[in-house]
Amino acid sequence: MPHFKSINHIEVGYSKIISNPITIALEWLLAKFYKFKDGLIALAKRLFPRRPEIYGKQIDSWLVGKIIFQTKGTDEVPIHHLPLEFWSRTKIGQWRKLSEGHTEPDGTFRLPFDLRWANRFWVSSLRFEVCQISHVYYKGGEAKTVHSLFHKVKISKGDLIGMEFNLRTIPLCFWEYRDDVPMARVVIEKHGKDAPQQYTEARVEAINEQMIPVELTKVKHLEQIKLDADSITLAEIQADYPENLTVCIEKKLPGYTRGDSWFGERMMNGMNRGIFLPDPAEDGAYWMKYFGKHNYGHNEEYAFPDALMKFKIKPDGLPTPVMIRLRGPLNAINKDPWQVRDFTPADGETWQQAKRVARVNGGLCTEVDEHFAGAHANIEQYAIAAYRNLRLNPLTTLLFPHLKEVVLINHTADDILLHKYIPHATAYTFDGLVARIADVMGVMDWKSFETMTPLSEAHTYARAEQLFWDITSQFVDSFIDQNKADIIKHWHEVFCFSEDLVNHSVPVYLSDMDFSNLDPREKARYEEMKEYLSAQFCFDYDMPRQFRDGHLRTVSPLTLTTVLKPEQEKEEIACLKKACTYMIFVATFLHTWANEHQYEDIGEVLYNCLGLRFGDKESGVLAPEHDLSIAPDLTRSTQMMWFSNLLSRTEYGFITRNEDSDINPHFCSLLMAKKEEFAALGVIVENIESRTNI
Numbered sequence: 189m190p191h192f193k194s195i196n197h198i199e200v201g202y203s204k205i206i207s208n209p210i211t212i213a214l215e216w217l218l219a220k221f222y223k224f225k226d227g228l229i230a231l232a233k234r235l236f237p238r239r240p241e242i243y244g245k246q247i248d249s250w251l252v253g254k255i256i257f258q259t260k261g262t263d264e265v266p267i268h269h270l271p272l273e274f275w276s277r278t279k280i281g282q283w284r285k286l287s288e289g290h291t292e293p294d295g296t297f298r299l300p301f302d303l304r305w306a307n308r309f310w311v312s313s314l315r316f317e318v319c320q321i322s323h324v325y326y327k328g329g330e331a332k333t334v335h336s337l338f339h340k341v342k343i344s345k346g347d348l349i350g351m352e353f354n355l356r357t358i359p360l361c362f363w364e365y366r367d368d369v370p371m372a373r374v375v376i377e378k379h380g381k382d383a384p385q386q387y388t389e390a391r392v393e394a395i396n397e398q399m400i401p402v403e404l405t406k407v408k409h410l411e412q413i414k415l416d417a418d419s420i421t422l423a424e425i426q427a428d429y430p431e432n433l434t435v436c437i438e439k440k441l442p443g444y445t446r447g448d449s450w451f452g453e454r455m456m457n458g459m460n461r462g463i464f465l466p467d468p469a470e471d472g473a474y475w476m477k478y479f480g481k482h483n484y485g486h487n488e489e490y491a492f493p494d495a496l497m498k499f500k501i502k503p504d505g506l507p508t509p510v511m512i513r514l515r516g517p518l519n520a521i522n523k524d525p526w527q528v529r530d531f532t533p534a535d536g537e538t539w540q541q542a543k544r545v546a547r548v549n550g551g552l553c554t555e556v557d558e559h560f561a562g563a564h565a566n567i568e569q570y571a572i573a574a575y576r577n578l579r580l581n582p583l584t585t586l587l588f589p590h591l592k593e594v595v596l597i598n599h600t601a602d603d604i605l606l607h608k609y610i611p612h613a614t615a616y617t618f619d620g621l622v623a624r625i626a627d628v629m630g631v632m633d634w635k636s637f638e639t640m641t642p643l644s645e646a647h648t649y650a651r652a653e654q655l656f657w658d659i660t661s662q663f664v665d666s667f668i669d670q671n672k673a674d675i676i677k678h679w680h681e682v683f684c685f686s687e688d689l690v691n692h693s694v695p696v697y698l699s700d701m702d703f704s705n706l707d708p709r710e711k712a713r714y715e716e717m718k719e720y721l722s723a724q725f726c727f728d729y730d731m732p733r734q735f736r737d738g739h740l741r742t743v744s745p746l747t748l749t750t751v752l753k754p755e756q757e758k759e760e761i762a763c764l765k766k767a768c769t770y771m772i773f774v775a776t777f778l779h780t781w782a783n784e785h786q787y788e789d790i791g792e793v794l795y796n797c798l799g800l801r802f803g804d805k806e807s808g809v810l811a812p813e814h815d816l817s818i819a820p821d822l823t824r825s826t827q828m829m830w831f832s833n834l835l836s837r838t839e840y841g842f843i844t845r846n847e848d849s850d851i852n853p854h855f856c857s858l859l860m861a862k863k864e865e866f867a868a869l870g871v872i873v874e875n876i877e878s879r880t881n882i
């Protein structure tokens with residue numbers, strides 16, 4: 189069957205699909221060869237097992253050295269607690285372990301071994317191995333960590349003389365930070381070459397099964413557009429993809445999804461799940477705000493004004509829009525960024541059009557601010573810090589199953605989403621997009637995070653969020669209480685994790701901005717954006733924060749001490765519990781929400797795309813849906829449908845289904861016990877993913 193070469197070969201244009209029958213046949217043979225090779229390796233492992241016992245009795249020599257991060261700077265950053273092994277192989281292939289240990293907090297190691305044993309005649313080769321935790325799994329309710337080889341150094345027998353053999357300083361490119369972007373991202377040049385992790389095989393198979401039909405639909409459209417663009421319409425493109433929620437509703441209730449009730453309901457409980465800020469001037473009125481392209485790098489093809497929406501709560505507890513204020517250019521003619529137009533339901537047709545503009549802004553803001561920045565990039569900064577520093581600490585088994593694979597999918601997103609799709613289908617340029625992501629990440633901190641307060645019984649998103657947070661918190665609290673002694677014993681790892689996290693977090697939003705020479709309107713807009721974003725992401729500007737490398741860092745430290753004293757325990761453990769709850773909550777529930785609702789809210793091109801074009805008329809984006817000059821073009825339309833299918837419909841790795849046996853059974857049982865409560869809020873608990881991997 190045709191299939192993707194790998195997840196990293198998915199393309200917004202033509203994905204690399206192996207479809208030629210000859211290639212498929214050759215690839216089949218290659219797969220058989222690899223299977224044969226794997227069989228030989230498995231046989232060799234059975235014939236020549238690597239047993240845990242240490243060979244040699246007279247310990248009279250030491251393997252010494254130091255392991256550091258391979259950074260570009262001059263400072264040496266040690267890698268602590270890396271598992272190390274020293275192996276020999278006999279002339280008939282038997283493995284004999286000569287020593288084991290791990291690096292010290294300063295990165296040095298000193299592995300004792302029997303020199304005479306290592307120099308025996310039948311020893312054919314020697315090698316020093318550096319390992320890392322490759323994965324975690326549960327067996328009989330117990331967590332196990334699996335080590336895999338990360339780096340090896342061959343040692344010549346002839347070099348082993350005297351009491352010490354010095355391997356000197358070994359720099360490793362181990363979960364290295366990129367230095368070309370303002371936020372914490374890991375170095376990956378090429379998947380499969382230097383990625384610090386790999387997807388599980390089942391994850392790759394799942395995406396193959398789910399995505400091939402969608403990929404073929406997109407390829408068919410791209411070919412047709414290339415041959416004769418007039419031979420296909422946007423409606424035909426839409427019809428070729430599976431029906432989404434709005435298309436289904438429109439079939440039964442024409443016009444309903446364009447009405448005010450639906451608009452309000454989706455803003456509250458849909459993908460956007462926005463924050464409603466009370467209007468200080470009017471009791472019972474609320475504002476929801478989407479900030480547009482304004483001072484971010486942008487192109488001139490797409491509109492992206494600020495959309496400020498005023499809502500009132502209906503007797504049924506759901507919001508209804510009463511006013512929409514659009515600030516910024518709405519057509520290609522008047523480019524004044526400060527032009528403002530207000531719309532109300534009394535405006536008839538233009539009210540419908542203004543709602544569409546606001547909805548589209550919501551789609552883009554949710555994708556960039558909430559989904560990519562808020563979940564993907566946010567979790568990557570925790571994942572890098574965790575994998576760089578946690579090894580002996582039991583927090584590995586708590587966090588790694590929820591932090592894995594995010595760096596891999598983010599690497600793919602860099603290419604297809606950030607470079608290729610968004611700059612061509614929305615107002616953002618790539619640089620504008622990166623600046624926005626950094627700004628929004630400048631108001632995301634675990635320490636000040638709070639769940640949303642429900643506005644009414646009908647605010648089901650906020651109620652589900654609260655329920656999930658409470659369960660996650662209960663699970664984390666019990667895990668940390670049970671493992672407290674070992675967590676405190678290895679507190680140095682928590683300190684290093686925290687330092688990496690703080691030092692590589694983005695500067696607090698606007699903290700580097702010089703306001704003195706700003707236009708008063710510009711200043712007021714920044715203040716408005718700061719107020720709204722800090723409410724949206726629960727950021728407390730008054731909380732004390734760390735200045736590092738000349739910047740005020742967004743993420744609060746988990747701890748500032750390398751050794752936890754008894755008098756510090758209560759406060760520091762409480763911080764650790766909250767930070768761990770936040771990481772797991774964001775990587776699971778928060779990401780799943782944005783991800784799986786994409787197909788509902790951005791799965792019908794004319795209802796909600798990520799960018800409306802200005803077109804060439806004076807009406808600009810204030811035009812009816814049948815004016816296709818402002819809709820995405822045919823190529824962007826099929827790509828958008830492909831994207832929303834890819835992201836919402838190829839999920840794999842759910843908490844309660846526990847496909848990789850890596851989820852703590854206690855977390856599963858706590859969630860399943862509340863299954864009915866979640867269902868009453870419209871959440872299928874079995875559909876919450878255990879990690880951010882699509």
Ligand SMILES: [Fe+2]
Pocket residue numbers: 559564779783835880881882
């Ligand atoms: Fe995602």
